[in-house]
Amino acid sequence: AQRVTQPEKLLSVFKGAPVELKCNYSYSGSPELFWYVQYSRQRLQLLLRHISRESIKGFTADLNKGETSFHLKKPFAQEEDSAMYYCALSGSGAGSYQLTFGKGTKLSVIP
Amino acid sequence: DSGVTQTPKHLITATGQRVTLRCSPRSGDLSVYWYQQSLDQGLQFLIQYYNGEERAKGNILERFSAQQFPDLHSELNLSSLELGDSALYFCASSVYGGGANEQFFGPGTRLTVL
Secondary structure: EEEEEEEOOOOEEOOOOOEEEEEEEOOOOOOEEEEEEEOOOOOOOEEHHHHHHEOOOOOOEEOOOOOOOOOOOOOOHHHHOEEEEEEEEOOOOOOOOOEEEOOOEEEEEEE | OOEEEEEEEEEEEEOOOEEEEEEEOOOOOEEEEEEEEOOOEEEEEEEEEEEEEEEEOOOOOOEEEEEOOOOEEEEEEEEOHHHHHHHEEEEEEOOOOOOOOOOOOOOOOEEOOO
8 A cells, every 4th residue: 555644744944944844655565746826825846856856946856775765855944835745656567647635744934 | 817716606505415616727727626615623634537538536525526528527416415515626737637736726615514
């Protein structure tokens, strides 16, 4: 079974401080990992995925297979980063491409 | 709007009733996914269709069913509704049915069962 754990329901940081949103996963094969973000009154949208290894809006995430983690990081938080963040996992076998989501972390950036 | 659309936005109904939620995928996307978001369970995958055929099933109750039509829009039917079915139901679409394809989400339908 695949599982995603986001240990923090709420994370508050000051503007300009570093941010790290934690995500741990459980999957027996080679997973695809994603971070989705939901800004206030907007729909869920993809922030980044591990296979593209890109930085979006200053956020990065590294897949650590040894620790089964995919933490989201940003060196300097901005007020516009305040949102709900969901870590998600997709399997790599046929019939397993649906997303398994963590319960989400609400990031609040204090001005 | 060429994104994923869902209707209705809100739905209030009574226990025992049946409702239908509708989803139109992005133009060109062949795959549709349904998710349920509740306070206690979070976002949970229900079912996936690809080009009209069921591709994968998640934690979908037997009282729930879905289908994807030839024009690729999808409907999620919820019957014999219970209080616990109150939730936000999201539809997502992607170009293909597999791999690390980005899923694009709709705005959701909020279902309230009284």
